[in-house]
Amino acid sequence: MINKLLVIEDDPGLQSQLRWCFDGFEVVVADDEESALNQIKKHNPSVVTLDLGLPPDAGGVAVGFSILEKIVQSNSATKVIVVTGQEDRANALKAIKMGAYDFFNKPIDAKILALVVDRAYQLYCIEQENRALVAKNVHSPLRGIITSSASMLAVCRTIEKIAPSDLSVLVLGESGTGKEVVARAIHDLSKNSKGNFIAINCAAIPENLLESELFGHEKGAFTGASSQKKGKVEMANNGTLFLDEIGDMALDLQSKMLRFLQERVIERVGGVKEILITTRVICATHQPLKEMIKSKTFREDLYFRLNDINIDLPPLRERDDDILLLAKVFLERYAKQQNKAIKGLSPAAEYVLQNYECQGNVRELEQIIRRAVIMSGNDYIQPDDLLLSESNVMANITLNKEKPLTLSLVRRKAETLAIYGAMEKVDGNVSKAAKLLDVSRPTLYALIERLDIDFNQAQ
């Protein structure tokens, strides 16, 4: 950021004196209201010194106040230092009340004025930093969602748009891609955020219990129903009902669910009265629902009820650099939790992670890092701490389904891994590493050069 200072002063002598006495500022000048406002528009200065007496009212203060008012009203962060006559306390105070940062009495002592300007500039910078932080939080991914990838940021924008509506949302994505995280983010931003977020995993509850789990039961409704119990749907009244793994819901329950979604009333098992429920419904599944509809294991009408809008979460391998970003955030989190002073991932560990295809997506990555933090005995996480067996890593490298690899790329990756591994075993001693790898020292150097391996970072 270039620090710009605007000097608004109609005395040519003072103007030229002030032009040169502020170190570290690019100084621009103006001598009346019109030129002042133009300069502000053009340069957006961080600090302005403002002589109150300007033409056509050089003897009064009206023009100065008019400029001050406009700067303050424009809601800019610019700091205004008002320059007044010696005896002009009342106007100085008035200027401060209007929002000027400080005032300064004539005759001007350039050194002191420079100090005042510096201080104003520092405050300006702090305010700018705060603004930037606030702005970043507003635009950053939502609470609980860590990402910098374009595809996930687009998901975040969608969430922001649909959360306040009552559209039913179907979240699709492989296991561990963050479907529940997304559901919670929608709830947090919805008008039902003060109500409960009730999650129910349709795959984890025995089929015969799912109905009473969802809709509740009256006392004596079945053996074991010793008291009345509210179901999850009822607990989600005025909140959000998250039906996870909806693809695993049995067909007869699907019909009951559909009835609830159409009529918005429930009946507890064994009950007689209907209860009206207002709740936001969000569903998720990793199952291919459309195929299930074809094979008649999922009701098409239910699908359309649940799916006012669907959100497709990309797998982790399709999220640019998210693997490393997430790994770093998890590392910090778990290092703190475990009270370990781990500084980061070694370049080799980064390399291994980047080339490892987390089938279990974010959930698996989180587990890998949590385990690595526990295993680690160094400042930096090493590949061994990740506990991904070499064959595992290699299989992942070679069997990458999405992008078939050429043999030369596989060789390159394998060589890189082997060299990282050897160098770490011998603490970066090239002669010893060459011995381990059964190549000559010059060959190893040449390989390091050719593969563009970087050992300069802290290991």
Ligand SMILES: Nc1ncnc2c1ncn2[C@@H]1O[C@H](COP(=O)(O)OP(=O)(O)O)[C@@H](O)[C@H]1O
């Ligand atoms: N973008 C993300 N940022 C931070 N943590 C995430 C993200 N996505 C998933 N997680 C974490 O990964 C784990 C799995 O997420 P979850 O929503 O349960 O996945 P899914 O329901 O798709 O299987 C959770 O611990 C969750 O906090």
Ligand SMILES: [Mg+2]
């Ligand atoms: Mg889940």
